[in-house]
Amino acid sequence: MADTNPSARPRRPGVPVSRRVLPGFGLSLGITLFFISLVLLLPISGLVIHTAGMGWEQFWFVVTDPRVVASYKVTVLAALAASLFNCVFGLLMAWVLVRYEFPGKRLLDAIMDLPFALPTAVAGITLATLFAESGWYGRVLSEFGIEVAYTPLGIVVAMAFTSVPFVVRTVQPVLEELPAEDEEAAVSLGASDWTVFRRILFPVLWPALVTGGGLSFARSLGEYGAVVFIAGNSPYVSEVISLMVFVRLEEYDFAAASAIASVVMGVSLLLLLAINVWQGRYLKRLHGGRG
Amino acid sequence: MSSKHHRVGDGPLIRRTLIGLAVVLTVLFLFMPLVVIFTQAFAQGWAGYIGNILDEYTLHAIGLTLFVALLTVPLNTVFGVFLAWLVTRFSFPGRRLLISLIDIPFAVSPVVAGLLYLLLYGSNGWAGQWLGQYDVELMFAWPGIVMVTVFVTCPFVARELIPLMQQQGRDEEEAAVVLGASGWQLFRRVTLPNIRWALLYGVILTNARAVGEFGAVSVVSGSIRGETNTLPLHVELLYQDHNIVGAFTAASLLAGIALITLAVKTIAEWRQSRV
Incomplete structure (x- = not known):
């Protein structure tokens, strides 16, 4: 987010600058640090300590188990497919919501956030029902020989559904702030819509598209509730990583569960860091260095 | 042309x-x-719908879910407001790190979130063993459900408030301090009116996620019918019992909350843009 706070305000010479005019610094710092340490950092360090205690060989053995490796592949491929779908769908939705006026637009805009508000388990049973062979979509798709429910394709559908808002909501503000001049000039000079989009609009839009796609990918990697109902969960074929953690837990194999979980968490945190750095850099460019 | x-x-x-x-x-x-x-x-009509809701275990699940939300939402609201106040009103070393840390629950898989708490507070974890000496069991009971729900939903209020409060700046508040307002007066009279719609949406979104959390809760709950079964877990149980209508009845309550959340968001965004 752009830091518009004028933190460097002019100082009057001779007057001791009290940078903190506003009250509550100590109180809010105390409460925040206490809360973050207790709720976030303590449990995370618990996992790190737990995993560190198990020794490198055992760790490697657990996280490279063929069934677990298969679940990495399924999860990463499905998450990639889901976020690619969301990049296209999200760009279309953002474009339509920003550029056009039509009846029902407010409703369309509002329902974009449904996947964030709807519990994942509810999304899971609903999508499974829709895409099952007897379901409204499943019946039509099976005519074409396409099976979605209880296959890896079902995982893609569930991941795509739960992460719909990310791309829409990151591209939307960029499209809104887009200056019209270059675009209008190019159009009036006779360039086709596609050329102008490719040469003028896309170069401004793609960083936001990458951010949204990245967030969608990160969210999809960890998705559990929506996926388990539609995936079928057969070993080596349609098990996701989160489910593997769960399976190991149900076998009371805490060591294996935490080893796999630490891989998942490490990847998620790295992704989060990468997205933050990326976002900071392109925002800075967008706002002329104020980012 | x-x-x-x-x-x-x-x-x-x-x-x-x-x-x-x-x-x-x-x-x-x-x-x-x-x-x-x-x-x-509604496949069995209104009577069937009401009958499914009045089922003993469904009612218990509704009660437990509301209870969890009732504890989680105020806690995360207070935390969110303090965090937003801290990072938008003061500059200090580590401020950016703090803003990034708060995104962790977004990035961590809910199952992993549940596992984090199970490892620490479960009967094998060091905190769990220590508490066990005093016969305090947090996991597979409602406190565990509340704890993981707090973890999963703690970013939402802060995430709604931070961009808005950053954009509004602190001039109005500094003026109030110069005029002699106390901290509480300052917050209630100056800050709160400026942020109330975004705060409302943050709270309602926290609530929607708190009542709907599934992955993390299913790790620490044990899903005991009539005891530690929240509404989303109850949806799963009914669905696996092949009680499809019952599962969707419970799901429809959660979907109703989701729809209310979207409505509040639409209204709040419209009102906030006029503040």
């Missing part, structure tokens, strides 16, 4: 195609699931 054709996509054909495509895809992908939920829930 036409003089109205100023920007990309203004041509009537492309305009209609894109709007049509967007509407059709949204109806298929986002709207139809809602239709399915309510058609399935």
